[in-house]
Amino acid sequence: MLKLGILWSHVVEVNLGAAMNKPLLIVGNKNYSSWSLRAWLMLKHASVDFEEMRVALQVPGYQLKLSYFSPSGKVPAYRDGELTVWDSLSIAEYLHESYPNLWPADRAARAIARSISAEMHSGFTALRSAMPMNIRGRGRHVATTPEIDADIARIRNIWRDLRTLYSGTGPWLFGDYCIADAMFAPVVFRFLTYRIFEEGVVDEYMKTVMRDPFMQEWVKASELEHEVLVLNEVGIA
């Protein structure tokens, strides 16, 4: 702790002090870090009382800072007492053990929610690499490829099918909010940034995601950030 206090700013020391009592989520830049957003949304929707610490990515010294908190050197990482859990999906499963409502109650729905969350975690690579999350970015255009189009079509089908099936039980993918909604939330930002327009229940779902007060809170924080990650600034006319 003391070592960190010397290396880090006063703000970090204060955060670490607080983190001794409360769980701590380490996140990256709010404007760009989609994996951080996913874990943060899960914690917020579970009403966990947690501290957060932002580590600006791709600036001098950031890897050293991250290495103190995240064995993988990536965000998000979640520190609960002496335990550190990293990687968004394992944070999700860890939270689920204390907050079981984070996955759907029904066993079959839970299996599907896990399937699409794992699909998000391991897939959609064409979309994710060509259209990085950039919340402040607007009116961007990236030429699509068959692979990007296939990713977009697959996401559209997932959202449409689930919103059709669960239309009577609530506005989220499985009616009530669950981890799958957090896993797909950054895609909504991407669709807005890169002007991918949707219709019907898919458009309604995107509006539901954007109305989420936690999403709005994250957007506001992203607007206050000053770092510009050049590699994530794509699609500028």
Ligand SMILES: N[C@@H](CCC(=O)N[C@@H](CS)C(=O)NCC(=O)O)C(=O)O
């Ligand atoms: N599979 C990981 C991915 C984590 C990841 O790639 N995070 C990015 C930020 S969104 C990161 O930490 N990048 C470190 C870097 O830019 O060096 C997860 O689900 O948490």
